Amino acid sequence: MSAGEERRGTFAELSHVQLEKPGLRRAIGSAMDRFVVNRANAFAGADLEAMRRTGEAIRAHTVANLDRYLAQFADAAAARGTKVFFAGDGAEAVDYVRGVIRRHGATRVAKGKSMASEEIGLNHALEADGVDVVETDLGEYIVQIAHEPPSHIIVPAIHKTRDDVADLFNDVHRTHLPADPPELTRFARELLRDRFLAAEVGITGVNFAVADAGAFVVVTNEGNGRMCSTLPKVHVALMGMERIVPSFRELALMLPLLTGSATGQRVTAYLNVVGGPRSADDVDGPEELHVVVLDNGRSKLLGTEYRSVLHCIRCGACQNVCPVYRQVGGHGYGAVYGGPIGAVLTPLLDGFERAGDLPNASSLCAACTDVCPVRIPLHEHLLSLRRDVARERAGAAERSAFRTWSGVWSRAWSYRLAARLGRVGQVMFARGGRIRRAPFPLSRWTSGRDLPPIASRTFRERWKRGGGRPGNGSAGGS
C-alpha cells in the first residue's frame, strides 16, 4: 500500500475548502484555458486521432508485455553499469533510496520533479533522517517551501498567484522581492544553483525508460533535471514500472504526444537521455546511477478491466479539461494524483477505504477520455469504479432501498404513482421552482446542489391533452 500522505478529508470536505478560496477558480480556470489552447495549437495540422490510436496501441503492447520489457531493460541497464532495483511497494523504494544516501554519508539531495516520489512520500522519509532535500523544479520548490503538495501534474504551483509566491519567498528568505515572475525566477535560480553544486545525491523521475537500450529519458524546460543527473556524484531515478517503451523508435511518437498534451510544446527545452554512470575518463556525470522500478499496487491492476490506466503517460491533459478539477484544483482531491486520472488511479492504488469517494468527483462528461493522448477510457473507469465501490460499501438497507426504487420504476403504473406522490410531497420543499433543501436521504443531494421539482404536469399528461400532436401542449410547466 501507499506510504504517501494520509488524506486529510473526503473529496466533499476538501473541495469545499478549495471552493471558498478567493480567486482560486479563476486562477486555475484561466491557466487551464491556456493549456487547452496551447495543446490545440501544438497539434494543428497533425492527424491527432491517428497519433492517439497509435499511442494507445504502443502503450497496450508495452503493458501487455511488461514483464519481458522490464527484464530487458534491467539487463541492458546493468550491462551499462546502472543498478536497477525492483521495489514491490513504496516502503521498499523509500528504504532503498535511504540506503543509498546513508551509504554515501550524504546529507544534501537535489530533486527533480517525480510524481512517483510524491506517491511514496519520499521527501518526508528523507527529512526524517535529517537529509536536506530540495525540490528544484520552480513550481515544486514553491509548493515545498509552502509545505503543500503539488496541485497539478505539470504545473505544481498553479494555484498560487505571483503575489502569493512573492509573499512566500519574502517570508521564508526574509527578502523584499516584487511580485514579478522574472525577478522571482532569478532569485530561485541563484538560490538553487548553490544547492545543485553542493548536492551529493540527485533524484529525478523518469518519463520513459527504453527497454532495449537500458536508458531512460527525462524531459524538463528549466534544466533542473539535467542538473540533478549531472552534478551530484550519485543519481537515483524513480519510475513507475509501466513507464517504459520497447525502443527509442517509439519515442518519436510518444514524446510529441506527451509534451503536446502537457504544455502544447513540440519538444521541451531539454530532452535528457541518461544511459549510465560516468566512465573513468568522463569529466562529469554521476559515479553511481540507480533506477528504482516501482510496483506499489500496479501489478494487481494488470489482469483487471482497469489495466489501461497503466497506459497513462502523466501529461495532465485530463486535468486541464475536467470541469470538476477546474473548480476545485488538485488540492480538492487530497491525493497525489488529482483530476480524472487521479480519481481513477488513487482508489485503485490506495484502496476504496481511503479514496473510494474520488470516482464521484466527476460529471462523467468524458472530456478526459476525449483528450487523453493514449485514449484511456477514463470516464468509463470512473463509472465502473462507482459500481465497485458501491458493491463493496453498500449496506443491506441501501441495497434494499435501491431494489425497491428499481422495482417501482420498472412498472408504468407504479412509476406514475410515484411521480404523483412526489408532486404532492414536494409542495413543502419547492420554492421558486427549486428544491434547495430536501428531507433525508435526498438532503445528501441538496446539501451541494439544487434539485429541480417534478413538473406540475408530466409529459404523458401533456401529450394526452394535446391529442398527440407535437407543439400543442402548453409551454412551461417545469
Add this chain to the structure above:
Amino acid sequence: MEADAFLARVRAGLAGVAAAPLPERRPPTPASGDGRLFDRFAEELEKAGGTARWVNRQDLSAEIYEIAAGAGATSAVVAEDVGEFRDRVDRALADAGCAAGPVTREAATSADLGVTGAVAGVCSTGSVLLRATPASPRVASLLPPAHVAILHEAALLPGFEELFDLLGEELRGANAAVLVTGPSRTSDIELTLVRGVHGPKSMTALVVREE
C-alpha cells in the same frame, strides 16, 4: 524485492491478457520533418527563444566573436568536440577578450560562455543533440549562462523519426545525451514565460555550410 519475484508477479498479473501487437506504421507528428532543412531549423529554434546562424567556415570566427563580445563574456569553456573548428573558436574568443579553457566543472561554474559541438540538428523542432563524452562534458552546455553549439550542415536531420533511429547508436559510446531546444525556461508562476532558469539564458546554434 528480488527482480525475479517482482517480474513473476507482473507475469502472473498478465496471465490471460490478450496479445497486443506493436504497430509498425507510425503516423507523422508535429515533430516530423517537412522536407525543409536549415530554414525550418532556424524558424523553430527562434520560436523556442534560441538563435540559428548559417555560416561559412571563414565566417565562424566572426559569429563567435560577436556572441562573446555581445554577451560581455570574459571567460569561456570550449569542448574538444568542436574539432576542426577549434582554432577559429579560440582565435575569436581571444579577440573578444574572453579567456578560453578546457571544460572542467570548476571552470564551467564560473564561465560566461560554453562552446560545444553537436552531433545532430533536428529541423522540425530546432534542436541540437549533444553527446556526453570526455570530449564534450555536459557542464559546458549546462552551467554557463550562454551556450553555443557548432554543427555541420550534414548533421541536420528532418525530424524526430530520423533522430530516434540514430539515438540508440549515438548512445552506444556515451553515457548520456541531451536534445537541447533553445534556452532554459519556466512558466511555473502564473504560466508567465521566463527564460533562463537553471540552464543557459541564451543558446545559439551555428550550422557550418559544406563547401
